[in-house]
Amino acid sequence: MSIQGYLRADGRKGIRNVVxxxxxxxxxxxxxxxxxxxxxxxxxxxxxxPGCYPNAYALKVMQAIGTHPNIGGVLLISLGCESFNREAxxxxxxxxxxxxxxxVIQESGGTAxxxxxxxxxxxxxxxxxxxxxxxxxxxxxxxxGTICGGSDGTSGITANPAVGRAFDRLGAAGAACVFEETxxxxxxxxxxxxRAITPExxxxxxxxxxxxxxxxxxxxxxxxxxxxxxxxxxxxxxKSMGAYSKSGSAPIVGILKPGxxxxxGGLYLLDVVPDGEVxxxxxxxxxxxxxxxxxxxxxxxxxxxxxxxxxVGSAVSxxxxxxxxxxxxxxxxxxxxxxxxxxxxxxxxxxxxxxxxFDLVLSVAGGRRTVSEALGHQExxxxxxxxxxxxxxxxxxxxxx
Amino acid sequence: MKxxxxxxxxxxxxxxxxxxxxxxxxxxxxxxxxxxxxxxGHKIARRALAIGxxxxxxxxxxxxxxxxxxxxxxxxxxxxxxxxxxxxTRLATGEGQ
Numbered sequence: 498m499s500i501q502g503y504l505r506a507d508g509r510k511g512i513r514n515v516v517x518x519x520x521x522x523x524x525x526x527x528x529x530x531x532x533x534x535x536x537x538x539x540x541x542x543x544x545x546x547p548g549c550y551p552n553a554y555a556l557k558v559m560q561a562i563g564t565h566p567n568i569g570g571v572l573l574i575s576l577g578c579e580s581f582n583r584e585a586x587x588x589x590x591x592x593x594x595x596x597x598x599x600x601v602i603q604e605s606g607g608t609a610x611x612x613x614x615x616x617x618x619x620x621x622x623x624x625x626x627x628x629x630x631x632x633x634x635x636x637x638x639x640x641x642g643t644i645c646g647g648s649d650g651t652s653g654i655t656a657n658p659a660v661g662r663a664f665d666r667l668g669a670a671g672a673a674c675v676f677e678e679t680x681x682x683x684x685x686x687x688x689x690x691x692r693a694i695t696p697e698x699x700x701x702x703x704x705x706x707x708x709x710x711x712x713x714x715x716x717x718x719x720x721x722x723x724x725x726x727x728x729x730x731x732x733x734x735x736k737s738m739g740a741y742s743k744s745g746s747a748p749i750v751g752i753l754k755p756g757x758x759x760x761x762g763g764l765y766l767l768d769v770v771p772d773g774e775v776x777x778x779x780x781x782x783x784x785x786x787x788x789x790x791x792x793x794x795x796x797x798x799x800x801x802x803x804x805x806x807x808x809v810g811s812a813v814s815x816x817x818x819x820x821x822x823x824x825x826x827x828x829x830x831x832x833x834x835x836x837x838x839x840x841x842x843x844x845x846x847x848x849x850x851x852x853x854x855f856d857l858v859l860s861v862a863g864g865r866r867t868v869s870e871a872l873g874h875q876e877x878x879x880x881x882x883x884x885x886x887x888x889x890x891x892x893x894x895x896x897x898x
Numbered sequence: 899m900k901x902x903x904x905x906x907x908x909x910x911x912x913x914x915x916x917x918x919x920x921x922x923x924x925x926x927x928x929x930x931x932x933x934x935x936x937x938x939g940h941k942i943a944r945r946a947l948a949i950g951x952x953x954x955x956x957x958x959x960x961x962x963x964x965x966x967x968x969x970x971x972x973x974x975x976x977x978x979x980x981x982x983x984x985x986x987t988r989l990a991t992g993e994g995q
Contacts, residue, residue: 650912650939653956654902683982684960710982719983729912729940731973732980735960742956804939824938841914841938 506594649728653739662851684734
């Protein structure tokens, strides 16, 4: 299977050719959304940040997504008086060689006129993006994320370890594989640290989980939703053990924070819990906040496992949904790409489903639309956070090279 | 009906299909009558469990018992708890179980 990637001016290769329309404050959301809706194009996506106060993390994530390899051009929609540093965002996108335009509603004649100009801008950006050269792309050039949502007692037996099998194969082929949500690794920190390629990285992995536990304790809730309990999961650490199996069995080569790009292939943990005192509420208010952070780390696509039955997709990067629970699959088969619950019923093995996921990653990278893409799911959510840069022990391979 | 043993050290089993009270189930080669209804994905006791006992699943500790459970009994929020962070349900948010 050969993947024909989109070669960007900065040398990165994408699997989609998306023009993003980005609102830079909630006040510009309606205008941006209307431009996207009127384009009636499956490759024109809405992204944005709702806050009016400045936030370094939000700028970093928006810069990372605006320069993502799946992005062929960006239209920025600003109200005009918000704090978001639109000049810095525009400069980062322009420096990557991608076309970028900005419309400021207060200077563009208001809602109707900005929508009209925005539609013209999208047409121009599409015209440039359509000229992007196609080149062969190897598995080793892929960045793949994984997340679980709506987990239940089947997740850790079927879909999660099947994704782990696929991760092992993808990583062995040289792809960068990223798993995340340190709040869902509480209880697994010791066994995870044993997989680190250096003792110092192992200490960083344990510290990231301790940070998550402390953060969630202050918030008063673990990363544990009522549906998890209804589905048979009793405790955070039980959910964690199931979630952890998505990471497969390869050595862990590094820790990333949102917006950091993996410098090599191999398996990475994305630390999504903010640093410092608890300031902006829950670390990830819903699953798509985590998917956005995976995309900010360069994820070309995301493997989403679900037991209770999530239906989401994402803007910018396709989501492959792997259903863990056979009863859920029968109810929601139209929202699922892979039926991993069949393992529960003896109609398949972990290795077979792992191979199916691996093959599907390659065909989606080659252009096949996922179920959520075909249904028009393009969720995107970005909220306030604060991070310190990763420490020197977090990327041993980069240090060595 | 044979529940799933995920790891030889485990003291709970996972249901691959729902069980109903009175139904015959098999645990470690022994047949017994299921004491109650339990849904798919939920856990039952592999052997009698005492208060304070650590629960092992995937061979790893996932919490401890807050009440006794007989072999075959449902093991869930009514008789076990996290050793880290309290879980919550839709009815009892943040109360700790």
